[in-house]
Amino acid sequence: MASPFQKYYALRVKNVFNNLYEVELTASSTALHDMRIELKKFKTILHFLKTVYPRHRIKKAAKLVASVFDEAGVLRETQLLQQWLQQHKMNELETMLGLQGSLLYSQHIFLQHIPKHKQALQKVIDICGPLVEETNALLPEQYMQKLKIEIQEQLKKNLTIEEWHDFRKKIKRWMNAIRWVAIEGDDFEEAHFPYFNNLQEAIGNWHDLIIIQDYFVALQAQKSIDKQLQQQLSAAQLTLLSGLQYREKQVKHLLQMPVQPAQLK
Structure with missing residues (x-):
């Protein structure tokens, strides 16, 4: 009989190919986002397998998943x-940046590479499938418990802003790992863990704005940028800064909330 971890892995394999097929059909932002979520769950599996098996047995699979994830x-x-x-409503800046053209080009490239991505993911399955099958059923639970302890310890500290993104990754790994050890089936809802779900979402929203900020900063650093675009970017930066400050307050508020041990099952 398949273990919860093996069932979870089988569902991830099914979903990642279904999501990739949906991206191929629709090229929608929702389908792409769903595919990246599935790839993140796959990355959690790889992160766990690295704690069990020699790294050289996982290295190629991790590199292949990362290549698809990064291009997406x-x-x-x-x-x-x-x-x-x-x-x-910054339509003028959007036009000046030529975002629609960039988006269509990026979509075209990604769609062209889908056959290559399918082959890469099949190689990942060929590598990981046998490892998942031979993994002792107790080890996934030990991995989840280790993440739980690390999260508890980090919550006791004053996390710096620089640590937020990695902390979110750890929360996501833990929430994924719970599904393969503590829940019968695959229909567990993150709503059972509202605090951690809210925290990781708040950090994710903040990090989205950091990505946009980094793009603006890199663009403004270019010497060839014209005056009109510079003015538009400066105005956008002010709006972005206000949003960042709001998101930072949200994260800090959640981090300062007392967390009961019972919330970490």
């Missing part, structure tokens, strides 16, 4: 920037 990330970040500009 380029497209996702362009979509993120466009959505932010449209949300704040």
